[in-house]
Amino acid sequence: MRRAKRALTTIATLLSLSACGFHLQGRTEFAETLAPIYLQIPDRSTDLARELSRALEVSQIPVTFTVGDAAATLEILSDQSGREVESVSALNRPQEYRVFYIADYRVTAGGEVLLGRQRVTRTRIFTYDELEVLAKAHEEQLLRQALAREIAGVISRRLATVEGPST
Numbered sequence: 001m002r003r004a005k006r007a008l009t010t011i012a013t014l015l016s017l018s019a020c021g022f023h024l025q026g027r028t029e030f031a032e033t034l035a036p037i038y039l040q041i042p043d044r045s046t047d048l049a050r051e052l053s054r055a056l057e058v059s060q061i062p063v064t065f066t067v068g069d070a071a072a073t074l075e076i077l078s079d080q081s082g083r084e085v086e087s088v089s090a091l092n093r094p095q096e097y098r099v100f101y102i103a104d105y106r107v108t109a110g111g112e113v114l115l116g117r118q119r120v121t122r123t124r125i126f127t128y129d130e131l132e133v134l135a136k137a138h139e140e141q142l143l144r145q146a147l148a149r150e151i152a153g154v155i156s157r158r159l160a161t162v163e164g165p166s167t
Contacts (some may be wrong), residue, residue, distance in 0.1 A: 072114065075106050098123055101148055
């Protein structure tokens with residue numbers, strides 16, 4: 001009786017997950033006409049540049065470093081991150097900060113805009129303690145990298161929906 005209940009519960013869970021559109025993150029399929037893609041980014045040393053290169057590699061999209069060899073261009077128009085004070089104590093000292101990451105991008109191919117300017121924004125709030133300055137600085141950097149990873153994932157999944165240039 002217990003086995004039957006467990007089996008029915010498992011089957012019901014799997015069916016409900018498949019019905020809601022849930023699927024594991026993994027490799028994203030892209031239109032063949034977008035490969036190879038040229039990644040045009042103002043600063044290749046940013047967290048977003050590294051995470052986006054990694055996301056495209058994982059998805060097995062060939063990235064070229066020559067514009068002439070590219071079928072399409074993923075242009076990062078802006079890549080900015082920072083922090084803002086979220087709340088202060090009664091002594092007017094920061095208690096929480098909001099870390100943000102904002103990226104604007106577009107996709108072009110052969111002079112044709114395949115995907116107009118898009119903006120992706122991610123934020124996280126973290127507590128601040130002036131007695132743990134180094135640890136909090138490290139936490140902020142890790143949060144910024146995580147936000148860049150999320151944005152790279154959003155961009156790569158959005159690329160999967162882009163149709164190649166019209167012929």
